[in-house]
Amino acid sequence: MSLKSKVKGLCLLTFAMGVNASVSADTRYNMTEGVTDISKSVFQMHQNALYIVIGIGVVVFGAMFYSIYAHRKSKNPTPAQFHESTTIEIIWTIIPFILLMFLAVPATSTLIKMYDTSDADITIKITGWQWKWHYDYLDEEIEFFSNLSTSQQKIRAKLDGGEALSYQELGENYLLEVDNELVLPINKKIRFLVTAEDVIHSWWVPDFAIKRDAIPGFINEAWTKINEPGTYRGQCTELCGKDHGFMPVVVKAVTEEEYVQWLADKKQEKIEAAEAARLAALQSWDKTKLMTLGQSVYEAKCAMCHGVNGEGGIGNAITGSVVTNGPTDAHIDIVFNGKAGSAMQAFKAQLTSAEIAAVLTYQRNALGNNVGDLIQPADIEKLR
């Protein structure tokens, strides 16, 4: 952080926000203007509101400070005794009313536009999960999860007893980076259907001026039309449990040609992945292979609730657990279908058969457990 920007920040703290026009372009100090027509009009409304309230502030506080200066006892020893004036009361009831009109009228027309989700070119279903987003391209049969890609080591460096990392070490996109971005074409009207799997989340991309709550059992609508290619970052904005702060939204906006290419690649990838999963399920895996894959799956999907060493946390302990050390059927069932009324998710659709077999084997033979059996991908595959 340069000295100059620190001084700039300090000045801003000292003076009223956003008075300096040059500030409005800097999204570190003000709302982003965004990259859609809607977001630009929202930004304009924000600026107008800001100028109106600053104007009112100057007049009201000006009068007040003048009075504090001029009507102090040392300057004005004999107070006036007036205490009523119907005329002036009516005037200062009407003036704020008129000023509010300046805010309400443009807000109404923009809000009407925001609610018009008709004639969309593309529809994407967005589902909030604890603590990741799932994107489903409804017309393309493409779907994937989007997880935070900042490592736990970085996030927990200081908490786990190490040194706090510098901003450079944390990286420019610390906590605002994901493994799979939502890829969208520019200049197309995109409709979002927003819902949630477990608790309420909220999908926010400041550059689109979209913030829609993702509510389990209900579907909310929103739409956007992006004007410029780029990567746009946001976060979940409804408290959704432990890792609420760790489920960013990243949207990559590309040209239409790039989008078509991306779709094709993604579909090819999907076919290849399915084939690989089928082949993997046919093979018999040895323990090392299962345990290695199992550990990485465990750390990515299970450790956040059940503890890195299986000690438990939000979820039950894996170490010594009745399920983990019991019959395989029950163990598979809970991983497949989750547990209703708890944060335990259904992983049937989230993981391949090989991954499920591996993580089950890992849980049963590591983390302080020693059941001794191996679960093969084929065992899982036949239950699908």
Added chain:
Amino acid sequence: MSAVIETQEHAHHDHHPKGIKRWLFSTNHKDIGTLYLWFSFIMFLIGGSMALVIRAELFMPGLQFVEPNFFNQMTTVHGLIMVFGAVMPAFTGLANWMIPLMIGAPDMALPRMNNWSFWILPFAFIILISSLFMEGGGPNFGWTFYAPLSTTQGPPSTDFFILSMHIMGVSSIMGAINIIVTIINMRAPGMTLMKMPLFVWTWLITAFLLVMVMPVLAGAVTMMLTDRHFGTSFFEAAGGGDPVLFQHIFWFFGHPEVYIMILPSFGIASAIIPTFARKPLFGYASMVYATASIAFLSFIVWAHHMFTVGMPLAGELFFMYATMLIAVPTGVKVFNWIATMWEGSMTFEAPMLFALAFVILFTIGGFSGVMLATATTDFQYHDTYFVVAHFHYVLFPGAIFGTMAAVYYWLPKWTGHMYNEKLAKIHFWLSIIAVNVTFFPMHFSGLAGMPRRIPDYNPIFADFNQWSSIGAFMLGFTQLLFLYIVIQTIRGGKKATSQVWEGADGLEWTVPSPAPHHTFDTPPVVK
């Protein structure tokens, strides 16, 4: 009739039990007021320390001191304690002390209920705070406890949270009933409604709000309880319920609750500003009507907390317009205060300083309130630090500065001693600097895109968070000076006259300082 006679006898002897019994069994409005005020200050320090845990964690990016789940417990319990433990009991304490003195009544109308409504409060908060030490931790779902996070996923201690909310609700309702009955029935002859001090008026309206909305909160937590244990699905879509229903119910309570936490402050400012301007309050009648309008509007704006839940367009528009309307009566109040100052003859003792800071900083909170009222821009502000800045501007300089102004203003009446003006001014200046250093940068971190209730953040938000954290620690420790000043005043100091302040006007200034244990056994006559 015997009760009346007994009261008379007490008055003649002015005796009361000593030691712990005096406080435990007290039915005296002044003693109970004192209990409320001390309780609220203790809660203020506990809730404040939780805020400092939050600010320490947010001092820089990366997790530093606490696990995310504990961080969530801190934000939740900080909010609950400050709302229900600090602000509301402080106002009830002031009401207990001052309303009988201001309307010329010998005591509150229902003194035994008064005792009970106070003494169940400590139990509510012991239960709430002890839940932090239970297996699975304390409430971690935000002070708004949205379902289904608080129902299906709430920790086991959630049931204790529900019980403590019920007790707080019962306490508040009883306190409010007592205030309504006292004001309606026990005014001195000649004290017509339109002659009542504004503090009494604002509290009367606040009490009506409390009686109307606290049962709604009780309903919400009861539905949570049955959802958790008795197989109902009020807030569970899978069982035919609706999570958004919870938010509607919560905010139908929650928005009037917001005004419960500010209207008494309006009354305090309306008492203090005329005193130190040595000039009558400007527009008394319009102040009363404005307060009533704000209270009425508070019932029809709740869904502006929910602009992002996907309400129909008509709903969004209605709640946007209704919310904007609140600016009109609130503006009237601010203008009236300034008109009261205008051509007055002002001096600036601590109560006046806090009252003026209240007017200015509360107005800044009102400005961000108007911006938030606009549904379209609210999509960018909602659940970010901009909102955190907004409600802390109306709560800290609003409710808490209001309370501090009141304490400095009436402390000489309560203790019989003048407080140390020099220290009080230091307390004021440190507080006003710290409050702005803490909360003003939050506007920027919010606009830059930082969501609320997150334990860690991108370095782009770091500068503003550092300012907020530095300010918060300064603000927190400054309040220990306040504690020192109050204790010093209780123990001694320059004797206060019964008038105390040169420009003070009202019945409370006609009794000696300190106010005797029993006052107005014979009602005064108000002309």
